[in-house]
Amino acid sequence: MLSVEQHIRGKWICRQCQTLTQAPVPAQVIDKGLATSGLLAHVLVVKYADHLPLYRQEHIFARAGVKLARSTLAQWVGVCGVRLQPLVDALREAILAQPILHADETPVQVLEPGSKKTHRAYLWAYTPGVFQDLSAVVYDFTPGRSGSYARTFLENWNGQLVCDDYAGYKACFEQGITEIGCMAHARRKFFELHQSAKSHIADQALQSIGQLYALEAQAAELSPQQRQHLREQHSRPIAQTLHAWMQAQVPDGSGIAKALDYSLKRWGALTRYLDDGRLPIDNNWVENQIRPIALGRNYVQPLIMLSRRQRSAYLRRSDSVGCT
Secondary structure (H helix, E strand, O other): OOOOOOOOOOEEEOOOOOOEEEOOOOOOOOOOOOOOHHHHHHHHHHHHOOOOOHHHHHHHHHHOOOOOOHHHHHHHHHHHHHHOHHHHHHHHHHHOOOOEEEEEEEEEEEEOOOOOOEEEEEEEEEEEOOOOOOOOOEEEEEOOOOHHHHHHHHOOOOOEEEOOOOHHHHHHHHOOOEEEOOHHHHHHHHHHHHHHHOOHHHHHHHHHHHHHHHHHHHHOOOOHHHHHHHHHHHHHHHHHHHHHHHHHOOOOOHHHHHHHHHHHHOHHHHOHHHHOOOOOOOOHHHHHHHHHHHHHOOOOOOEEEHHHHHHHHHOOOOOOOOOO
16 A cells, blocks of 8 residues: 655765765655655545545554554645645636636535634535536635625636526626526426425426426537527427416415526526527536535534635535544
Protein backbone atom coordinates (compact mmCIF):
# COMPACT_ATOMS: atom_id res chain seq x y z
CA MET A 1 0.00 0.00 0.00
CA LEU A 2 2.74 2.45 0.95
CA SER A 3 6.35 2.73 -0.07
CA VAL A 4 9.30 4.93 0.83
CA GLU A 5 10.87 6.99 -1.92
CA GLN A 6 14.56 7.79 -1.67
CA HIS A 7 15.72 10.92 -3.48
CA ILE A 8 19.46 11.07 -4.07
CA ARG A 9 20.69 14.61 -4.68
CA GLY A 10 24.08 14.83 -6.21
CA LYS A 11 26.67 17.38 -5.02
CA TRP A 12 29.39 18.94 -7.13
CA ILE A 13 32.25 21.24 -6.18
CA CYS A 14 34.18 23.48 -8.49
CA ARG A 15 37.89 22.63 -8.31
CA GLN A 16 38.87 26.18 -9.11
CA CYS A 17 36.59 28.26 -6.85
CA GLN A 18 35.44 25.54 -4.45
CA THR A 19 31.77 26.49 -5.02
CA LEU A 20 29.40 23.72 -3.92
CA THR A 21 26.43 22.91 -6.16
CA GLN A 22 23.63 20.48 -5.28
CA ALA A 23 20.53 19.34 -7.16
CA PRO A 24 17.40 21.12 -5.89
CA VAL A 25 14.88 19.41 -3.64
CA PRO A 26 11.93 18.05 -5.67
CA ALA A 27 8.87 20.27 -5.44
CA GLN A 28 6.39 19.17 -2.78
CA VAL A 29 2.78 20.12 -2.08
CA ILE A 30 3.69 20.51 1.60
CA ASP A 31 6.97 22.31 2.16
CA LYS A 32 9.50 19.98 3.80
CA GLY A 33 6.74 17.39 4.09
CA LEU A 34 7.22 13.66 3.63
CA ALA A 35 3.85 13.02 1.98
CA THR A 36 4.03 12.72 -1.80
CA SER A 37 1.40 14.20 -4.07
CA GLY A 38 0.10 10.69 -4.70
CA LEU A 39 -0.47 10.01 -1.00
CA LEU A 40 -2.15 13.37 -0.53
CA ALA A 41 -4.40 12.75 -3.52
CA HIS A 42 -5.31 9.36 -2.07
CA VAL A 43 -6.33 10.87 1.28
CA LEU A 44 -8.47 13.51 -0.44
CA VAL A 45 -10.17 11.13 -2.86
CA VAL A 46 -10.95 8.57 -0.17
CA LYS A 47 -12.32 11.28 2.12
CA TYR A 48 -14.34 13.34 -0.33
CA ALA A 49 -15.26 10.89 -3.09
CA ASP A 50 -15.52 7.69 -1.05
CA HIS A 51 -16.90 9.34 2.10
CA LEU A 52 -14.32 7.78 4.41
CA PRO A 53 -13.60 10.11 7.36
CA LEU A 54 -10.07 10.66 8.55
CA TYR A 55 -10.36 8.60 11.72
CA ARG A 56 -11.14 5.55 9.59
CA GLN A 57 -8.23 6.30 7.31
CA GLU A 58 -6.06 6.56 10.42
CA HIS A 59 -7.07 3.00 11.35
CA ILE A 60 -6.44 1.72 7.83
CA PHE A 61 -2.94 3.18 7.80
CA ALA A 62 -2.31 1.69 11.26
CA ARG A 63 -3.22 -1.79 10.02
CA ALA A 64 -0.66 -1.30 7.27
CA GLY A 65 1.96 -0.50 9.89
CA VAL A 66 2.01 3.26 9.31
CA LYS A 67 1.21 5.59 12.18
CA LEU A 68 -0.57 8.64 10.80
CA ALA A 69 -2.60 10.61 13.32
CA ARG A 70 -5.87 12.05 12.11
CA SER A 71 -4.61 15.48 13.18
CA THR A 72 -1.78 15.08 10.68
CA LEU A 73 -4.20 13.96 7.99
CA ALA A 74 -6.42 16.96 8.78
CA GLN A 75 -3.45 19.31 8.39
CA TRP A 76 -2.65 17.72 5.03
CA VAL A 77 -6.23 18.24 3.88
CA GLY A 78 -6.14 21.88 4.97
CA VAL A 79 -2.87 22.61 3.17
CA CYS A 80 -4.12 20.89 0.02
CA GLY A 81 -7.21 23.07 0.13
CA VAL A 82 -5.04 26.18 0.13
CA ARG A 83 -2.87 24.79 -2.66
CA LEU A 84 -5.98 24.16 -4.75
CA GLN A 85 -7.12 27.78 -4.52
CA PRO A 86 -5.59 28.80 -7.88
CA LEU A 87 -7.39 25.88 -9.52
CA VAL A 88 -10.67 26.96 -7.95
CA ASP A 89 -10.15 30.52 -9.17
CA ALA A 90 -9.38 29.28 -12.68
CA LEU A 91 -12.44 27.02 -12.71
CA ARG A 92 -14.68 29.84 -11.51
CA GLU A 93 -13.34 32.14 -14.21
CA ALA A 94 -13.91 29.47 -16.86
CA ILE A 95 -17.43 28.76 -15.62
CA LEU A 96 -18.42 32.43 -15.58
CA ALA A 97 -17.33 32.67 -19.21
CA GLN A 98 -20.15 30.26 -20.17
CA PRO A 99 -23.52 31.57 -21.41
CA ILE A 100 -25.54 28.93 -19.53
CA LEU A 101 -25.08 27.80 -15.92
CA HIS A 102 -26.78 25.42 -13.51
CA ALA A 103 -27.00 26.30 -9.81
CA ASP A 104 -28.13 24.45 -6.71
CA GLU A 105 -27.44 24.51 -2.99
CA THR A 106 -27.45 21.99 -0.15
CA PRO A 107 -27.23 22.42 3.64
CA VAL A 108 -24.23 21.39 5.74
CA GLN A 109 -23.67 21.58 9.48
CA VAL A 110 -21.03 24.00 10.79
CA LEU A 111 -19.21 23.77 14.10
CA GLU A 112 -17.51 26.99 15.12
CA PRO A 113 -14.30 26.78 17.17
CA GLY A 114 -15.18 26.73 20.86
CA SER A 115 -18.86 26.07 20.24
CA LYS A 116 -20.70 22.92 21.28
CA LYS A 117 -23.62 23.43 18.92
CA THR A 118 -23.71 23.35 15.15
CA HIS A 119 -25.62 25.62 12.83
CA ARG A 120 -26.68 25.26 9.24
CA ALA A 121 -24.56 26.60 6.40
CA TYR A 122 -24.71 25.89 2.66
CA LEU A 123 -22.66 24.63 -0.23
CA TRP A 124 -23.67 26.09 -3.59
CA ALA A 125 -22.78 24.23 -6.77
CA TYR A 126 -22.29 25.99 -10.12
CA THR A 127 -21.64 24.18 -13.38
CA PRO A 128 -21.91 24.95 -17.11
CA GLY A 129 -25.01 23.79 -18.97
CA VAL A 130 -25.25 20.07 -19.56
CA PHE A 131 -24.92 20.62 -23.32
CA GLN A 132 -21.91 22.94 -23.01
CA ASP A 133 -18.43 21.76 -24.01
CA LEU A 134 -16.88 22.63 -20.63
CA SER A 135 -17.40 20.01 -17.92
CA ALA A 136 -16.61 21.54 -14.52
CA VAL A 137 -18.20 22.29 -11.17
CA VAL A 138 -17.29 24.79 -8.46
CA TYR A 139 -18.63 24.57 -4.91
CA ASP A 140 -18.98 27.76 -2.89
CA PHE A 141 -19.30 27.57 0.90
CA THR A 142 -21.47 30.24 2.54
CA PRO A 143 -22.67 30.69 6.13
CA GLY A 144 -26.29 31.11 4.98
CA ARG A 145 -28.75 30.69 2.13
CA SER A 146 -29.35 34.33 1.27
CA GLY A 147 -29.60 35.15 -2.41
CA SER A 148 -26.80 37.67 -1.90
CA TYR A 149 -24.31 34.79 -1.89
CA ALA A 150 -25.38 33.69 -5.37
CA ARG A 151 -25.16 37.29 -6.60
CA THR A 152 -21.67 37.61 -5.12
CA PHE A 153 -20.45 34.45 -6.83
CA LEU A 154 -21.99 35.34 -10.21
CA GLU A 155 -20.86 38.99 -9.99
CA ASN A 156 -21.41 40.58 -13.42
CA TRP A 157 -22.36 37.36 -15.18
CA ASN A 158 -25.46 37.93 -17.31
CA GLY A 159 -26.41 34.64 -18.93
CA GLN A 160 -29.13 32.02 -18.55
CA LEU A 161 -29.36 30.32 -15.14
CA VAL A 162 -30.97 26.90 -14.73
CA CYS A 163 -32.21 26.52 -11.15
CA ASP A 164 -35.12 25.52 -8.97
CA ASP A 165 -37.68 27.98 -7.68
CA TYR A 166 -35.78 28.99 -4.55
CA ALA A 167 -36.53 32.66 -3.87
CA GLY A 168 -32.85 33.45 -3.31
CA TYR A 169 -32.23 33.44 -7.05
CA LYS A 170 -34.94 36.01 -7.79
CA ALA A 171 -32.66 39.00 -7.21
CA CYS A 172 -30.32 37.61 -9.88
CA PHE A 173 -33.15 37.67 -12.39
CA GLU A 174 -33.90 41.29 -11.52
CA GLN A 175 -30.31 42.12 -12.53
CA GLY A 176 -30.65 40.74 -16.05
CA ILE A 177 -30.00 37.02 -15.64
CA THR A 178 -32.56 34.88 -17.48
CA GLU A 179 -34.36 32.24 -15.44
CA ILE A 180 -34.56 28.71 -16.83
CA GLY A 181 -36.96 26.59 -14.78
CA CYS A 182 -36.66 22.97 -13.73
CA MET A 183 -39.34 20.68 -15.16
CA ALA A 184 -38.23 17.92 -12.79
CA HIS A 185 -39.43 20.00 -9.84
CA ALA A 186 -42.81 20.57 -11.50
CA ARG A 187 -43.09 16.86 -12.24
CA ARG A 188 -42.18 15.99 -8.66
CA LYS A 189 -45.24 17.86 -7.36
CA PHE A 190 -47.54 15.64 -9.42
CA PHE A 191 -45.54 12.49 -8.74
CA GLU A 192 -45.73 12.88 -4.96
CA LEU A 193 -49.45 13.59 -5.21
CA HIS A 194 -50.03 10.55 -7.41
CA GLN A 195 -48.05 8.35 -5.01
CA SER A 196 -50.04 9.47 -1.98
CA ALA A 197 -53.53 9.97 -3.40
CA LYS A 198 -53.62 8.21 -6.79
CA SER A 199 -54.93 11.42 -8.32
CA HIS A 200 -56.24 11.10 -11.87
CA ILE A 201 -55.26 14.69 -12.64
CA ALA A 202 -51.74 14.05 -11.39
CA ASP A 203 -51.55 10.91 -13.54
CA GLN A 204 -52.56 12.86 -16.65
CA ALA A 205 -49.95 15.53 -15.95
CA LEU A 206 -47.26 12.88 -15.43
CA GLN A 207 -48.07 11.27 -18.76
CA SER A 208 -47.71 14.56 -20.65
CA ILE A 209 -44.50 15.52 -18.85
CA GLY A 210 -43.24 12.01 -19.54
CA GLN A 211 -43.72 12.62 -23.26
CA LEU A 212 -41.57 15.75 -23.01
CA TYR A 213 -38.83 13.78 -21.28
CA ALA A 214 -39.03 10.98 -23.85
CA LEU A 215 -38.33 13.55 -26.56
CA GLU A 216 -35.40 14.94 -24.56
CA ALA A 217 -33.93 11.44 -24.42
CA GLN A 218 -34.08 11.34 -28.21
CA ALA A 219 -32.49 14.78 -28.46
CA ALA A 220 -29.64 14.16 -26.01
CA GLU A 221 -27.02 13.40 -28.67
CA LEU A 222 -28.24 15.90 -31.24
CA SER A 223 -26.65 19.24 -32.06
CA PRO A 224 -28.31 22.34 -30.57
CA GLN A 225 -29.84 23.13 -33.96
CA GLN A 226 -31.22 19.62 -34.39
CA ARG A 227 -32.45 19.58 -30.80
CA GLN A 228 -34.22 22.89 -31.31
CA HIS A 229 -35.88 21.59 -34.48
CA LEU A 230 -37.13 18.45 -32.71
CA ARG A 231 -38.53 20.52 -29.86
CA GLU A 232 -40.35 22.87 -32.22
CA GLN A 233 -41.86 19.99 -34.15
CA HIS A 234 -42.82 17.73 -31.25
CA SER A 235 -42.20 19.16 -27.76
CA ARG A 236 -43.83 22.56 -28.13
CA PRO A 237 -47.24 21.18 -29.22
CA ILE A 238 -47.24 18.82 -26.22
CA ALA A 239 -46.29 21.66 -23.87
CA GLN A 240 -49.00 23.92 -25.28
CA THR A 241 -51.61 21.20 -24.89
CA LEU A 242 -50.45 20.50 -21.34
CA HIS A 243 -50.63 24.18 -20.44
CA ALA A 244 -54.17 24.54 -21.77
CA TRP A 245 -55.21 21.36 -19.98
CA MET A 246 -53.79 22.62 -16.66
CA GLN A 247 -55.64 25.92 -17.00
CA ALA A 248 -58.91 24.05 -17.58
CA GLN A 249 -58.68 21.81 -14.53
CA VAL A 250 -60.92 22.18 -11.52
CA PRO A 251 -58.80 20.97 -8.58
CA ASP A 252 -60.39 18.28 -6.42
CA GLY A 253 -58.22 19.07 -3.41
CA SER A 254 -55.58 21.40 -2.05
CA GLY A 255 -52.76 19.07 -3.12
CA ILE A 256 -53.62 19.12 -6.81
CA ALA A 257 -54.32 22.85 -6.61
CA LYS A 258 -50.79 23.45 -5.31
CA ALA A 259 -49.25 21.22 -7.99
CA LEU A 260 -51.13 22.99 -10.77
CA ASP A 261 -50.42 26.41 -9.32
CA TYR A 262 -46.69 25.65 -9.09
CA SER A 263 -46.46 24.87 -12.81
CA LEU A 264 -48.82 27.56 -14.06
CA LYS A 265 -47.08 30.36 -12.15
CA ARG A 266 -43.70 29.30 -13.53
CA TRP A 267 -44.76 28.19 -17.00
CA GLY A 268 -42.62 30.74 -18.82
CA ALA A 269 -39.44 29.64 -17.06
CA LEU A 270 -40.36 25.94 -17.25
CA THR A 271 -40.79 26.02 -21.03
CA ARG A 272 -38.02 28.47 -21.91
CA TYR A 273 -35.85 25.51 -22.91
CA LEU A 274 -38.09 25.13 -25.96
CA ASP A 275 -36.66 28.38 -27.37
CA ASP A 276 -32.99 27.36 -27.35
CA GLY A 277 -31.45 23.99 -28.23
CA ARG A 278 -28.57 24.65 -25.83
CA LEU A 279 -30.87 24.69 -22.81
CA PRO A 280 -31.83 21.64 -20.72
CA ILE A 281 -35.31 20.70 -19.61
CA ASP A 282 -34.35 20.56 -15.93
CA ASN A 283 -31.67 21.16 -13.33
CA ASN A 284 -30.84 17.49 -12.75
CA TRP A 285 -27.30 17.91 -14.07
CA VAL A 286 -26.11 20.03 -11.16
CA GLU A 287 -28.27 18.15 -8.66
CA ASN A 288 -26.37 15.01 -9.63
CA GLN A 289 -23.11 16.86 -8.95
CA ILE A 290 -24.25 17.87 -5.48
CA ARG A 291 -25.86 14.54 -4.55
CA PRO A 292 -22.59 12.94 -3.29
CA ILE A 293 -22.59 15.51 -0.50
CA ALA A 294 -25.91 14.21 0.78
CA LEU A 295 -24.72 10.64 0.25
CA GLY A 296 -21.75 11.25 2.52
CA ARG A 297 -24.11 12.16 5.37
CA ASN A 298 -25.18 8.53 5.51
CA TYR A 299 -21.68 7.61 6.65
CA VAL A 300 -20.52 10.48 8.83
CA GLN A 301 -22.04 13.57 10.40
CA PRO A 302 -20.61 16.51 8.43
CA LEU A 303 -19.17 19.14 10.73
CA ILE A 304 -17.20 22.01 9.27
CA MET A 305 -14.85 23.98 11.45
CA LEU A 306 -15.56 27.59 10.61
CA SER A 307 -11.90 28.52 10.26
CA ARG A 308 -11.34 25.73 7.73
CA ARG A 309 -14.64 25.69 5.87
CA GLN A 310 -13.40 27.39 2.71
CA ARG A 311 -10.65 24.82 2.30
CA SER A 312 -13.22 22.06 2.42
CA ALA A 313 -15.42 23.80 -0.14
CA TYR A 314 -12.48 23.83 -2.51
CA LEU A 315 -12.29 20.07 -2.11
CA ARG A 316 -15.87 19.61 -3.30
CA ARG A 317 -17.42 18.00 -0.25
CA SER A 318 -19.06 19.08 2.98
CA ASP A 319 -17.61 16.63 5.53
CA SER A 320 -14.52 18.74 5.92
CA VAL A 321 -11.37 18.74 7.99
CA GLY A 322 -13.51 19.54 11.01
CA CYS A 323 -15.09 16.09 10.69
CA THR A 324 -12.21 13.75 11.32
